Amino acid sequence: MAGTKAQPGVALVVSDVDGTLLDPDKNLSPGAPAAVRRLKQAGIRFTIASARPPRLTYPLLRDLHVSEPSACFNGALLINPDGSVLHQLPMASSDAQTVADHICKSPLDLWVYTGMDWYVSNPACAHVQHQEELMQRKATPLHTYDMSQFHILKLVGVSDDYDAVKRTQAELDNLCCTAISATRSSDYYLDVTHANANKGMVILSLSRMLNIPTEQIATIGDMPTDLLMFRQSGVSIAMGNATDEVKAQATYVTKSNMEDGFACAIDHFILGGEQKQAAD
Numbered sequence: 001m002a003g004t005k006a007q008p009g010v011a012l013v014v015s016d017v018d019g020t021l022l023d024p025d026k027n028l029s030p031g032a033p034a035a036v037r038r039l040k041q042a043g044i045r046f047t048i049a050s051a052r053p054p055r056l057t058y059p060l061l062r063d064l065h066v067s068e069p070s071a072c073f074n075g076a077l078l079i080n081p082d083g084s085v086l087h088q089l090p091m092a093s094s095d096a097q098t099v100a101d102h103i104c105k106s107p108l109d110l111w112v113y114t115g116m117d118w119y120v121s122n123p124a125c126a127h128v129q130h131q132e133e134l135m136q137r138k139a140t141p142l143h144t145y146d147m148s149q150f151h152i153l154k155l156v157g158v159s160d161d162y163d164a165v166k167r168t169q170a171e172l173d174n175l176c177c178t179a180i181s182a183t184r185s186s187d188y189y190l191d192v193t194h195a196n197a198n199k200g201m202v203i204l205s206l207s208r209m210l211n212i213p214t215e216q217i218a219t220i221g222d223m224p225t226d227l228l229m230f231r232q233s234g235v236s237i238a239m240g241n242a243t244d245e246v247k248a249q250a251t252y253v254t255k256s257n258m259e260d261g262f263a264c265a266i267d268h269f270i271l272g273g274e275q276k277q278a279a280d
Contacts, residue, residue, distance in 0.1 A: 031263030200228030
């Protein structure tokens with residue numbers, strides 16, 4: 001597709017990872033690398049904003065030849081393509097303690113991320129083994145619940161009781177004494193970071209760093225945590241596998257991550273310049 005004309009005004013595309021760039025088996029969607037190349041051929045920059053830790057974003061940055069800053073932990077950590085840290089925003093110890101205590105009283109397990117280290121309250125949790133396989137390292141059992149002992153970039157509440165995850169998010173949202181952002185990066189993950197560490201702030205940070213107005217930024221994702229970046233960008237695209245809540249707040253809706261929806265979105269809504277309204 002050499003010579004493809006870009007939709008006027010889009011200078012940067014920021015993509016979520018899980019459920020967007022990756023298929024349900026956590027593999028990079030087959031059409032994604034070529035779609036990113038087509039963006040670059042059209043003069044449009046590309047990067048990712050993910051809830052993932054750096055260890056799980058490095059292979060994607062390499063495979064997609066990302067040359068722009070990217071975000072981990074929903075924006076608590078901004079890194080260069082070589083992995084060097086541009087900015088990090090840890091949680092205040094008092095806020096982290098309040099959140100950890102609340103999660104421990106709920107049906108959710110607690111995970112603690114401190115950058116390169118990862119601690120879990122329940123090593124037998126169903127999702128721990130899969131995360132270990134992705135990270136290619138064993139989780140460290142959480143032996144203390146004193147959060148002042150950690151430099152915390154993200155806390156995660158984990159449960160396959162999806163209603164409990166939603167309920168705990170609502171409870172954390174109502175805590176008036178904390179400066180936190182609580183969002184769901186999947187049905188079973190409740191991510192909690194510093195209040196200014198969210199995907200909306202990622203868009204504002206990238207806008208300043210790259211000198212690109214927010215209205216010239218397009219975003220694509222599938223979960224409620226992506227709504228924050230949708231609201232800060234000029235164009236937003238929901239994946240076909242997204243919830244109705246996410247689809248309703250996007251400019252466009254593409255195919256699912258089982259149908260190469262990311263590549264479809266790039267070709268139809270960014271490069272093709274189609275002006276269709278988002279599907280129901």
